[in-house]
Amino acid sequence: MYFNSIEYPFFLLVVLFGFWALARRRCARHLMLLAASYFFYGCWNWWYLGLIVFATLVHYVVALALDGTARPARRKVLLAVSVATSLGVLGFFKYSGFFADNANTLLGALGLGRWVPHARALLPVGISFYTFQAMSYTIEVYRGALKARRSLLDVALFIAFFPQLVAGPILRASQFIPQLERDPHYDEGRAASGLFRILTGLVKKVIIADTLGVALVDKVFGTPGAASALADAAPLQILVAVYAYTFQIYCDFSGYSDIAIGTGRLMGFEIPENFNRPYIAVSLRDFWRRWHISLSTWLRDYLYIPLGGSRRGTVRTYWALAVTMLLGGLWHGASWNFVVWGAFHGLLLALTRWWQRRRKAAGLRPSTKAAVILLKRLGTFHLVCLGWLFFRALTLSDAVTALGRFGDWGQGHVHVPGEVTAVLLAAMVVHLTPTVWRVRVGDWFVRMPAWVQACSVVAVIWLASLMAQAAAPFIYFQF
């Protein structure tokens, strides 16, 4: 079931009805939410629901065991068991094929035959998200930031909560579990705000992301079912396609987050923001504070800092950055494209860090001149776009081919459909609008009478139907 499918509004209405009918009965309410969450995931594949249940049981048991012992060695072993189990499952389903293929390629090149078995398991939707989320629970208990929960129901609901189960934002247990322990209080303003976020997400996904994807990006970059046109496309066509993908992935992913946040808000839950206008970032460091915030902070807190962060010397800092971004790239998928993308960002982050340290050591402060800030933003934006080219290309060789085409500037025919131009420009303009304007629009929507809100919902549904025929999956579902 996708957020933009016909089933979701009906599913959500039933869940909301049950949730508020059980507002004063915590156990029954959580049981209903958990059942709804399992149903939501099971609509995709009931068998793989077992993986979520398995992850829940492992982390529940380990967290209780962590609370029951103060011995550091034992606590480390328990944490290692839960992390290894989670990463083992993730590794098997997501990376075993990738490693097997590459190992066989290497063995074949060395004349040793191709004997590494390939599991060919179907990739469970959202496994990267719920695995990291479950790990954060145990890690926070280990660090003493949270007490282990006696209630298996609460832990299960934290891991499987349907609005963010398959594509984030990745929740922290210390942020979310306390919300489960409070009885919800219905607030019409908050509910209207949630509705507004859902509508915003739908517009981003169905009207912007899907239009850009279907009308241009898929045609240029190709899809698993259709070859790319990169070898013959004009450089300008590829450039526009890269810009289009830049906004497609942003609107697709942030649209999902908006719907998740809005859905949570309808039930009185606050899910943290996951994006903050990433394409106005003035540096790569700034970009990663604005893009997929829940993942970047997870990697910072649970990988980068334990590896030493910026406190164990310059070399260690760069090494920690490189490893974090490489693994961050690999988190997105089992493909050399994602490894290269992660390495690209890691390299640029290290360079950014080095440059900023040099300037600081020289007593230079960041410039406040508007022209300089504009240049920084444009430069950062285009570096990010370059990374997206590798991210989107079907293979590494496709990405290299695309880059090579820029040497034939002026060659080839450019065809950009009118709707792509219109939608892309609209997406850029909206992205540049100050946050305070968008907050004002949201506040205006909340204050409007119910019939105006209803007309807005209907208008979005009709506009989305005019521009899309089928519910296309969200890009980040594949992670």
Place this chain on the structure above:
Amino acid sequence: MNRLRAILTGRIGRVVGVIVALTALADLAVERLGVRYCQPIGHEPTMAAWAYQQGAADIDVVFIGSSRIHFGVVPAAVEKAFRQATGRDIRAWCLGIEAGTVMAYHAVVRDLLQGRGAPKVLVVGLSPRAVNSNSTRNGLALTYFGSPADWWQECRSRGVWATDWRAIASGVFGRPTCLGQWAMASAGYRAEQVRSILDLRGGIHAPLGPGESEEDLPGGPSREKWDRLAAARLQFVRDDLLRDFVILGRADHAFRSMARIARERGIRLLVVNVPTHPTFDRSHKAGEYEMYLESMARTCDELAVAWQDLNVPPWRSPDCDLWRDMDHMNRRGALRLSRLLGSGVLPPHLPPSR
């Protein structure tokens, strides 16, 4: 419960209520204005029906069926062959519906082929997939071609949790966009597409141009590629289109209703078994095929409707070069079949008027 009552009668309840009311009003407006087929971008089968509604008049023969008909019939070629065989002119039209089943054909015949839109002869192209009452594609008929009365009837006959509730919900909430599409069409949006459909009279392939011959047209993929395609396609067909195959039920009901409507409107009905790919016998063919042939022949005999099996020579050719994929003819194949339809199949059903 008081809290829930307060929520339901408060903002959320009002928002949901207004949404339901607006959608219902819009659905009724679509039916009243007769713009059901003016559906959103990209859905070609309804655009072909829309074009028929806009520009088709004095049509002698309509071909209706799935995409096999859409790709297999070239109306201009049918007309030319008929003229060469009989010396008379006719006007033909192709209403092939991608992923169509007999439920979709019934809805189109019932709601479109009436008055000036009613032809003299209706040729219905069938196959086992089109008459499977349990086909997953029956929902498409409800979504794109069904009327609100059809939706209500479906809910009543199968209970509140109708099997095709998703199709009905898609229709209910998606259909009102016809109003927007219609407003844009009135301003010329997609006019070129409608003109193109009118020029080809609903078909996909163009007739032969000056200097062109069928023999010079490109053929299909190699035999080796067909064998690879056949295995993959067979699995899909068996698991999806022919799953739980049974004709009795809503497919049978739709067919009989279509036959009755044709009879009442004075439309001569000819039901044909569409030709299949040369590899069909060793790839797709399964027990359902014999069951379907026997059942359709018996039903047509019972209803006094003409039935013709075109999946035999001379209509069915052993030449793989006439196909673009496992199910659809390429231009060469479509021109050949259209020629045979116009010269051999149609003349007995379109006698000269006295």
